[in-house]
Amino acid sequence: MEKEVVLLDFWPSSFAMRVKIALAEKGIKYECREENLFDKSPLLVEMNPVHKKIPVLIHNGKPICESLVIVQYIDEVWHHSSHLLPSHPYLRSQAKFWADYIDKNLYSIGKRIWAGKGEDQELAKKELIVFFRNMEGELGDKLYFGGESFGFVDVALVPFTAWFYTYETRGNFSIEVECPKLIAWAKRCMEKESVSKTLPHPHKIYDYAMELKKKLGIE
Ligand code: GS8
Numbered sequence: 250m251e252k253e254v255v256l257l258d259f260w261p262s263s264f265a266m267r268v269k270i271a272l273a274e275k276g277i278k279y280e281c282r283e284e285n286l287f288d289k290s291p292l293l294v295e296m297n298p299v300h301k302k303i304p305v306l307i308h309n310g311k312p313i314c315e316s317l318v319i320v321q322y323i324d325e326v327w328h329h330s331s332h333l334l335p336s337h338p339y340l341r342s343q344a345k346f347w348a349d350y351i352d353k354n355l356y357s358i359g360k361r362i363w364a365g366k367g368e369d370q371e372l373a374k375k376e377l378i379v380f381f382r383n384m385e386g387e388l389g390d391k392l393y394f395g396g397e398s399f400g401f402v403d404v405a406l407v408p409f410t411a412w413f414y415t416y417e418t419r420g421n422f423s424i425e426v427e428c429p430k431l432i433a434w435a436k437r438c439m440e441k442e443s444v445s446k447t448l449p450h451p452h453k454i455y456d457y458a459m460e461l462k463k464k465l466g467i468e
Contacts, residue, residue: 253308254272254277254280254306254307255282255307256272256305256306256307257282257303257306257307258281258283258284260283260449261449262303263409263411263412264303264316265303266448267319268319270404270444270447271320271333271404273447274443277327286303287464296312297312297314299314300314302314304316304319308322317348317352320333332400333400333404335400344402345401347402348402350383351384352405354376358376358380359373359412359416361373362416362420363412363462364419364458364462364467374420378427378428381428382427384406384431385431387402388430388431393437393438399443410435410438411449411450411454412451412454412458413435414451414452414455415455415458418455
């Protein structure tokens with residue numbers, strides 16, 4: 250079964266990192282194919298004809314799209330090892346709520362910080378702190394969002410920590426000063442091999458972001 254797992258990837262993508270972390274957590278071997286998003290492969294267009302976006306997981310020739318859908322799929326198919334989602338329906342609903350909250354906010358707020366400037370950048374910085382404070386509230390005194398063990402919400406959020414340096418450098422602020430509990434959680438996650446081996450170096454992300462800005466003609 251494992252031989253038939255292919256990931257359509259793009260290395261700086263936090264969405265794709267979620268899938269790589271979930272696969273690593275489950276110990277699944279897979280083939281990783283790097284996409285050029287400026288010149289998409291026919292395979293990507295065929296496997297995700299609706300959005301034409303990575304990540305796509307191809308399992309036994311069949312595509313699964315959308316990172317959170319993929320992580321849930323991985324959790325259900327490879328259920329032999331530790332679970333990412335809790336089994337209790339209420340706790341599952343809560344994990345999905347927070348993952349959805351991350352999806353509705355973090356990428357777009359973050360982009361307004363690293364690619365933006367002026368008033369809107371300042372506003373986005375404030376929105377990011379509110380977002381993180383809400384996440385810290387949910388974390389409470391737990392080790393992970395999943396409680397004692399690393400779970401679905403951790404997988405959903407932790408890839409974005411590779412972008413923190415880019416947000417902080419472009420926005421000229423410190424996330425740690427504003428949200429120390431979140432940074433302590435991020436450091437805890439980095440102690441896990443599934444995370445540390447997946448996340449690119451923050452400086453590499455920064456260089457990529459600045460190159461992309463130039464390519465897109467953003468000043
Ligand atoms: C987002 C994937 C995405 O934005 C998910 O998988 O969770 N909701 C989706 N993929 C981007 C790269 S990361 O910024 C992508 O593939 N973009 C190509 C395009 O927009 O053409």
